[in-house]
Amino acid sequence: MRRTALRAGTPPPFIAMAAALLAALGALAWPAAAEEQQKEISALTARIEALPDRSRLLFDLTGLPPVTAHPVANPPRIIVDLPEVLFRMEANAGLSPGDKLIKSYRYGIFAPGRSRVVIDLAAPAKILKADSEAAAGGPRLVIELAPTSAGHFAATVAEQARLQPAEPPKLPATAAQAPTDKPMVVIDPGHGGLDMGATGKHGEMEKDVVLEFARALRDKIQETGRARVLLTRDHDMFLPLAERVRIARENNATLFVSIHADTLAASRVEGATVYTVSERASDAEAARMAEKENLADQAAGLESKADAEEVGDILFELTRRETRAYSRQFSHSLISFWREVGALNKNPSRSAGFVVLKAFDVPSVLLELGYLSSEKDLSRLTSQDWRERAAQKTAEAVDAFISARSREARAPAEAPSSATRPQ
Ligand code: ZN
Numbered sequence: 001m002r003r004t005a006l007r008a009g010t011p012p013p014f015i016a017m018a019a020a021l022l023a024a025l026g027a028l029a030w031p032a033a034a035e036e037q038q039k040e041i042s043a044l045t046a047r048i049e050a051l052p053d054r055s056r057l058l059f060d061l062t063g064l065p066p067v068t069a070h071p072v073a074n075p076p077r078i079i080v081d082l083p084e085v086l087f088r089m090e091a092n093a094g095l096s097p098g099d100k101l102i103k104s105y106r107y108g109i110f111a112p113g114r115s116r117v118v119i120d121l122a123a124p125a126k127i128l129k130a131d132s133e134a135a136a137g138g139p140r141l142v143i144e145l146a147p148t149s150a151g152h153f154a155a156t157v158a159e160q161a162r163l164q165p166a167e168p169p170k171l172p173a174t175a176a177q178a179p180t181d182k183p184m185v186v187i188d189p190g191h192g193g194l195d196m197g198a199t200g201k202h203g204e205m206e207k208d209v210v211l212e213f214a215r216a217l218r219d220k221i222q223e224t225g226r227a228r229v230l231l232t233r234d235h236d237m238f239l240p241l242a243e244r245v246r247i248a249r250e251n252n253a254t255l256f257v258s259i260h261a262d263t264l265a266a267s268r269v270e271g272a273t274v275y276t277v278s279e280r281a282s283d284a285e286a287a288r289m290a291e292k293e294n295l296a297d298q299a300a301g302l303e304s305k306a307d308a309e310e311v312g313d314i315l316f317e318l319t320r321r322e323t324r325a326y327s328r329q330f331s332h333s334l335i336s337f338w339r340e341v342g343a344l345n346k347n348p349s350r351s352a353g354f355v356v357l358k359a360f361d362v363p364s365v366l367l368e369l370g371y372l373s374s375e376k377d378l379s380r381l382t383s384q385d386w387r388e389r390a391a392q393k394t395a396e397a398v399d400a401f402i403s404a405r406s407r408e409a410r411a412p413a414e415a416p417s418s419a420t421r422p423q
Contacts, residue, residue: 044059044088044089050100054101057119057144058141060138061140065082065085066083068080068130071127071156076125077120087115101125101146106118108193110238110300110301111237118301125145127143128144130143183254184228185253190207190260190356193239194299198261209372217398221398226403227398232248240302244356245358254402255362255398257365258357259369261372262370267373271345272343272344273348274331275331275352275368276357277353289350329363329401330363330397331349338390343370367394
């Protein structure tokens with residue numbers, strides 16, 4: 001709504017009323033006028049200039065934002081932080097620029113009011129310049145990097161960490177849901193913002209495909225009237241993995257479903273897979289998937305942290321065991337519902353150490369909708385008709401799961417596990 005705010009002075013009452021009405025209608029009208037008023041800065045194009053002694057990454061802008069930049073290690077990257085800048089280019093423009101220092105770069109919204117450019121380095125580099133400037137052709141963002149030694153790079157990273165400990169993005173607290181007797185289902189569209197996830201060869205992006213599916217699934221579950229639904233993100237923004245888990249736990253979710261899509265070099269591999277969490281991966285493919293998905297925070301320039309596994313007492317262990325049994329139960333049920341939509345992977349039930357599935361007290365699964373690298377999957381994933389049917393079947397599996405759980409709650413002796421769930 002903030003983009004429609006009328007700022008200049010106190011508006012006459014009829015304008016205030018019109019503004020309120022527009023806000024209430026979701027402000028679908030006037031996007032151009034609203035943007036002009038907000039003077040939001042956009043990035044229009046990006047290009048690399050390779051000079052003999054340095055590499056220069058340039059973005060043409062519509063304004064001059066303040067810029068800060070710092071290096072991070074493991075793997076070596078340069079992080080460029082900006083206020084909210086709208087990137088109006090193809091999101092995969094920076095995938096393989098073919099530069100000797102800049103291996104690839106990403107850009108997008110990092111947190112509300114903050115945008116970020118992440119540069120993956122092909123070799124250790126130092127920042128010569130990171131600023132916005134008024135050039136002859138208009139305002140632009142200039143990032144200049146020069147080669148340096150691995151030792152100098154490491155020393156700069158250490159100095160940066162000492163001066164400014166890495167902080168995760170500040171996110172608005174999710175509105176605490178008023179407790180009702182309806183169970184809560186948290187749906188988690190993977191990736192978002194500058195982390196676009198897997199990409200298809202025609203520029204399809206996992207972050208968009210999974211958001212559309214998540215919205216369709218929310219609608220189908222809400223139609224049953226038997227559960228409340230919360231999306232971890234309902235627009236194109238970055239969200240750290242730990243934040244997704246926190247949202248599920250803080251809202252006392254009965255079920256957490258993370259939605260993803262993959263891509264593979266082998267374009268014949270197709271179909272959906274349902275993953276649960278386990279210490280040891282069920283197979284090499286599941287291990288690869290978990291490793292890839294667990295890198296999501298790194299894609300947005302967050303430090304990769306050691307897995308802070310909670311050290312468990314006996315109650316914790318019992319709860320975790322029970323939660324995992326429920327996760328597997330839902331996974332099997334979801335797969336049998338999906339058989340009616342077709343499109344299952346040859347081996348649709350797998351497990352591995354997914355960080356996003358680690359809430360010890362919320363049954364959690366990761367639904368991999370299919371492969372953006374498969375033409376067949378891609379035509380399904382981008383078809384509204386298929387999405388509606390697949391979301392419908394997923395909602396039916398969710399409904400069956402929460403109905404069974406509430407029956408158990410009324411008759412605890414029938415619970416599948418003898419472990420008591422601590423409240
Ligand atoms: Zn993913």
